[in-house]
Amino acid sequence: MYYKAAEEMGIKEKLGILTDAAKYDVACTSSGVDRRGDGKGMGNTELGGICHSFSSDGRCISLLKILFTNECIYDCKYCINRKSNDVPRASFTPDEVCELTMGFYKRNYIEGLFLSSGILYNPDFTMELICQTIYKLRREHGFQGYIHVKAIPGADPMLIQKAGFFADRMSVNLELPTADGLRQLAPNKHRKNILAPMRQIQNGIEANKNELVLYKKAPYFVPAGQSTQMIIGATPENDYQLMMVAENLYQKFGLKRVFYSAFVNVNEDKELPALPGGPPLLREHRLYQADWLLRYYGFQAQELLSEERPNFNVLLDPKADWALRHLEVFPVEVNRAEYQLLLRIPGIGVKSAQRIVRARKNGALRFEDLKKIGVVLKRALYFITCGGRMMYRTKIEEDYITRNLLSVKEKLPFDKDGMTYRQMSLFDDMSFRMPPEREDSVKAAFGQL
Ligand code: SF4
Numbered sequence: 001m002y003y004k005a006a007e008e009m010g011i012k013e014k015l016g017i018l019t020d021a022a023k024y025d026v027a028c029t030s031s032g033v034d035r036r037g038d039g040k041g042m043g044n045t046e047l048g049g050i051c052h053s054f055s056s057d058g059r060c061i062s063l064l065k066i067l068f069t070n071e072c073i074y075d076c077k078y079c080i081n082r083k084s085n086d087v088p089r090a091s092f093t094p095d096e097v098c099e100l101t102m103g104f105y106k107r108n109y110i111e112g113l114f115l116s117s118g119i120l121y122n123p124d125f126t127m128e129l130i131c132q133t134i135y136k137l138r139r140e141h142g143f144q145g146y147i148h149v150k151a152i153p154g155a156d157p158m159l160i161q162k163a164g165f166f167a168d169r170m171s172v173n174l175e176l177p178t179a180d181g182l183r184q185l186a187p188n189k190h191r192k193n194i195l196a197p198m199r200q201i202q203n204g205i206e207a208n209k210n211e212l213v214l215y216k217k218a219p220y221f222v223p224a225g226q227s228t229q230m231i232i233g234a235t236p237e238n239d240y241q242l243m244m245v246a247e248n249l250y251q252k253f254g255l256k257r258v259f260y261s262a263f264v265n266v267n268e269d270k271e272l273p274a275l276p277g278g279p280p281l282l283r284e285h286r287l288y289q290a291d292w293l294l295r296y297y298g299f300q301a302q303e304l305l306s307e308e309r310p311n312f313n314v315l316l317d318p319k320a321d322w323a324l325r326h327l328e329v330f331p332v333e334v335n336r337a338e339y340q341l342l343l344r345i346p347g348i349g350v351k352s353a354q355r356i357v358r359a360r361k362n363g364a365l366r367f368e369d370l371k372k373i374g375v376v377l378k379r380a381l382y383f384i385t386c387g388g389r390m391m392y393r394t395k396i397e398e399d400y401i402t403r404n405l406l407s408v409k410e411k412l413p414f415d416k417d418g419m420t421y422r423q424m425s426l427f428d429d430m431s432f433r434m435p436p437e438r439e440d441s442v443k444a445a446f447g448q449l
Contacts, residue, residue: 014090015100021070021081022116063146064104065114068092068129072118074188076175078234080266081118091120094133102141112146112168113137119152127155127163134166148224151201153193160197164204169224169256172197177245181235185271195253201226202254225256232287233263233280234272238310242287243301247294260287285412286312293319296350297343320346320405323383324398330383331390335364346405347380367391378408 069091070081080087092100097115104110115133120126130149137143148169151160164170172194176182179191201222208221228249230242246258262279265272290312293299297319304318305311313321323330323346332341334356342353352374359365359373367386371377381391382401395401 009090011092011096011100014092014096015066017088017090018067018070018092019065021067021118022065022114062110063112063114063148064101064110066092066097066100066116068097068115068117068126068133069120070118071120073121074119074186076186076189077267077269077271078185078231078263078265082267085267092133094129094136097133098136098141098143101137102143105143105145110145112148114148116150117152123152123154124156124159127152127159131159131162131166134163138166146224151197151226153189153197155197157197157200160200161204164201164222165219167222169227170201170222171227171229172201173229174245174249175229175231176235177230177237177242178235181237185234198226198228198249198253198255205254225254227255227257227259229259229261231263232260232284233275238305239283239287239290239312240301240305240307240310243290243294243305246291247301250294258291260284260291282314282412283312286314286318290318298340299344315406316402317346317410319344320379324402324405327396327398327401330396331385332383333385333388334370335360335387345380345383347376347378347383349374379405 067081069089070087071089071091072079072081072083075082075084079085097113101110101113115130117126117130120129130152134147134149137147146169147167148171149163149167151163151170151172153172160170174194175186175189176184182189182191204221205225208218208223211218212220230245232242242260249255249258262281262284263273263275264279265275290299290301290304293304294301299319299322304322312318316324323344329341329344332345334342334345337345339353339357342348342356343350348356352370355373356365356370356375359369364387365373367377370380370384370386377391382394382396382404384390
């Protein structure tokens with residue numbers, strides 16, 4: 001098939017190819033940075049500013065999400081951009097990415113840039129181009145909005161370091177949770193090459209925090225932290241393995257976020273699994289819920305799953321599932337229970353647990369008060385007492401509670417036909433209104449786990 005050479009392409013044509021090519025990377029949300037602009041350049045990432053607005057449906061800020069290039073020397077079996085695929089190829093120049101970012105930013109279409117890339121010639125060459133781009137954006141164009149870039153595994157640590165001083169967030173995608181999985185589907189990638197830049201970024205962030213204590217004007221290094229992404233369902237790892245890897249990344253590498261991406265089969269390859277039911281979205285959803293339990297609810301992976309019970313119950317969210325397997329803990333008296341125990345009650349989320357702790361200082365709470373506080377009583381009622389009484393006469397019995405919980409319709413971030421969210425297209429008729437990112441939809445749907 002004939003495709004235009006890169007030099008014959010206009011920037012708009014490249015943009016069409018390289019935004020589409022970026023759509024399988026979900027590790028691009030932008031939580032957790034409060035780097036201020038200096039008042040001279042354009043944009044800032046201050047908390048409460050547009051970069052960190054989440055709309056009521058959980059929408060993330062809008063980012064221009066592109067690949068620098070979809071040319072790639074590697075041949076990852078799951079990837080549309082692998083070298084053996086016959087697809088149109090395009091590469092930006094650093095100036096083109098700057099032009100697009102500034103143009104869209106000025107027109108208020110975006111609040112930041114998410115820049116990933118295929119591997120052009122070699123990791124160093126690619127990382128150098130990424131560095132040049134963000135250097136130009138920051139230094140020549142005065143862009144102070146949000147920038148998230150990929151650290152390319154195998155690139156010179158000096159280049160990773162340089163990028164860290166211009167980016168807000170960096171991510172290195174783990175892609176597959178185990179070294180075996182990588183060997184099978186991404187034979188050019190090596191786990192140690194992925195973990196090395198992660199460790200480097202972690203150490204850089206720690207050093208930068210100390211430096212900022214001593215010298216307030218020290219330049220920021222990756223102030224929004226780092227994240228990663230794992231593909232779910234392309235290799236045979238179970239949920240327990242995935243959760244153990246995620247927990248390890250949070251605890252040992254200080255990651256801000258782990259993203260889970262349901263495997264979408266875009267290539268004909270005998271090494272890839274057939275997924276007759278489509279991408280495993282419900283599994284992805286359960287993993288995101290469990291991830292929240294690790295990060296905000298004080299759970300450990302081994303409490304949720306084990307080698308004997310390695311996969312999440314698809315019918316129930318992981319917290320309800322845990323509660324049903326620990327009925328000896330319940331019912332919990334909400335007027336006395338410690339905060340950490342409140343968090344383990346289905347129907348009580350972080351906000352409502354905090355409100356309970358505050359409100360009960362002023363007097364004993366009643367069920368009506370819990371409702372006003374935001375407790376989802378139709379879920380919590382099997383697990384709590386208020387003033388020593390349950391809300392209704394009810395059995396504390398696993399089958400009975402399970403049946404009742406299942407009768408409460410669960411809000412899922414996708415519809416019965418699959419995804420309701422879709423990749424932002426810069427050329428469609430949506431007036432640039434972005435649909436929620438998957439993980440943010442989960443956040444919106446499950447404020448109360
Ligand atoms: S490195 Fe692998 S996943 Fe990344 S663009 Fe190349 S083929 Fe795709």
